[in-house]
Amino acid sequence: MEYAIEIKGLTKDYETGFWRKKKVRALEDLTLKVRRGIIFGFLGGNGAGKTTTIKTLMRLQFPTAGSATILGHDIADVQMHQRIGYCPENPYFYDYLTARELLSHFGELFGIPSSDRFDKCETLLGAVGLDPKDRGKQLRKFSKGMLQRVGLAQALLNDPEVVFFDEPMSGLDPVGRREIRELIAGLRDKGTTVFMSTHILADIEALCDEVAILRKGKLAAAGDLAELLAGHEGDRVLEVNVQSVRADAIQDEVDLIAGAELFQKPNGVAIQISDESDLEAVLAVTRRHGGSLISVQPVKQSLEDLFVNESND
Amino acid sequence: MSAGSLPRILAVAKNAFREAVRDRVLYNLIVFVLLITASAIFLGELTAGQEARVIVNLGLTAMLIFGTFIAIFVGVSLVWKEIEKRTVYAIFSKPVGRGEYIIGKFIGLSATLLLNTIVMGVGVSLALLYVGNTSLAASIWPTVLLIFLELTIITAVAILFSSFSTPALSALLTFLVFVIGHFSTALRELSRDMASEAARLLFSGLYYIMPNFSHFSFATEAANGMTPNSAMLGGSIVYAVVYNIILITVTVVIFSRRNFK
Structure with missing residues (x-):
């Protein structure tokens, strides 16, 4: 099976200092395979090596060791870039150009015929939600969120087979985030492979089929998101949220239920139980102390827990 | 570089030209036109009968100096600015080779200088026509071409320095090349007159490496x-x-090895 992206032993050292050069390893022996047609989430804390990886794949930096292919072609192959797209983190473009001119210029670089370029640019600027009245404004007048939208549009100009988004939701308001989330999900529906790095875990949970977590330049975990989360689930299965009751009032009685754990919450308590059959007993305790039930929900290991566990050793 | 390089080079060149125009580089023409107009009107009277010569001297010298300033100050920031502002990220994720980019930038800035030089040449010719010297108005043009050629070399020097150095240092180094290039003959004479072999080698080496702008003066x-x-x-x-x-x-060799941070 040909993978969309194959990374083998990718290592990147930076040299710091002027006279006495010191090597800092930003990425160490990263090996990763990304299947075609999926949304792949690339996670990690600040300085974990996410942007370094993407920049190396985009040949903005040269690897110290290792290799990588995209769509079966070595990353040094310039022509392969005809088939991929990239939106950098906090993108910045020629600010003397308008959004239309910028996209048209990039269209020229892709060799898109001038007859198709205008319509293509308008369609994409519309798809990323850039107001038509802003499309003729110079980019120096754009907000961060508007630049982000332009960045996403230019990454899709050539109908890429693989697209790399570095923090695609950065600078967007909640409405914008939702729109871009839908846009990214739509790309998968079209068969595009999306490789995205983000700090926003909700976006990963909502969008990604597979993830990789980087920690200090090394791969900490990788695989199917659902499997990774299942593998980290705890013992407790249900959480009962109750209001108008204090934890210290019911502590002794909850302690009698095997496997139950009590947490104080701002307006009441949360009780996690490991056996569904204990639910009635828990509800009976809280009722006796005047508590009223808010919710009963399954306890799921959140991506946040997984992320925190894997990225902070 | 491949068969399809040309459209990409031209796209980069077109954009570099557009950048220079929108950054108001051509505004220097206003100063130039004022200078030539003033000289045509006033200097001619002062130097009775010599007005045409003064206009040509002043016009062509100003053409070289203004052009050199543009070549240096736009040239040194052309590549550096794009790396600093990270606009290169979006460029090199597209099928654009580093060589294509550098050549495109060079052509774009050269085209800006060509337009600038032509407009200045027209200004000088019009001033000459105003003072009634029709033959000079036509005969200056081969010299204008020489000035433009010199400016392209200064542009290439500026872009070379900016591919690995900061704008301030690049500007200083390019200016030094400009000055040394104008004293190229002196360098050769120095290399002949030097007593020590090392100094002779140094100056003759400089003579051969540095551009010789006497070809264009x-x-x-x-x-x-x-x-x-x-x-x-x-x-x-x-x-x-x-x-x-x-x-x-x-x-291109230097720039192709650069990591963008």
Whole structure:
């Protein structure tokens, strides 16, 4: 099976200092395979090596060791870039150009015929939600969120087979985030492979089929998101949220239920139980102390827990 | 570089030209036109009968100096600014080779300088027509071409330095090359007159490496109504083309190895 992206032993050292050069390893022996047609989430804390990886794949930096292919072609192959797209983190473009001119210029670089370029640019600027009245404004007048939208549009100009988004939701308001989330999900529906790095875990949970977590330049975990989360689930299965009751009032009685754990919450308590059959007993305790039930929900290991566990050793 | 390189090079060049125009680089023409107009009106009266010569001398010198300023200050920031502002990220994620980018930038800035030089040449010619010297108005143009060729070399030097250095240092180094290039003959004489072998080698090395701008200096002669002969013109064109190809090649080699942080 040909993978969309194959990374083998990718290592990147930076040299710091002027006279006495010191090597800092930003990425160490990263090996990763990304299947075609999926949304792949690339996670990690600040300085974990996410942007370094993407920049190396985009040949903005040269690897110290290792290799990588995209769509079966070595990353040094310039022509392969005809088939991929990239939106950098906090993108910045020629600010003397308008959004239309910028996209048209990039269209020229892709060799898109001038007859198709205008319509293509308008369609994409519309798809990323850039107001038509802003499309003729110079980019120096754009907000961060508007630049982000332009960045996403230019990454899709050539109908890429693989697209790399570095923090695609950065600078967007909640409405914008939702729109871009839908846009990214739509790309998968079209068969595009999306490789995205983000700090926003909700976006990963909502969008990604597979993830990789980087920690200090090394791969900490990788695989199917659902499997990774299942593998980290705890013992407790249900959480009962109750209001108008204090934890210290019911502590002794909850302690009698095997496997139950009590947490104080701002307006009441949360009780996690490991056996569904204990639910009635828990509800009976809280009722006796005047508590009223808010919710009963399954306890799921959140991506946040997984992320925190894997990225902070 | 491949068969499909040309459209990409031209796209980069077009954008570099557009950037220079929108950054108001051509505003220098206003100052130039004012200078020429003032000289045509006032200086001519002061130097009774010599007005045409003064206009040519002043016009061509200003053309070189203004052009050199543009070549240096736009040239040194052209590549550096894009790396600093990270606009190169979006460029090199597209099927654009680093060589194509550098050549495109060079052509774009050269085109800006060509337009600038032509407009200035027209200004000088009009001033000459105003003072009634029709023959000089036409005969200055081969010299204008020489000035433009010199500016392309300064542009290539500026881009070379900016591919690995900061704008301030690049500007200083390019200016030094400009000055040394104008004293090239002196360098050769120095290398001959030096007592020590090391100094002789140093100065003759500098003489051969540094551009020799005497190939393009014809302003004084042009003011006296002379035109460069075809041998000089042809030789200067070949010199500029070969020198620029070497400079751009070195720039591409350096730039192709750069990591963008």
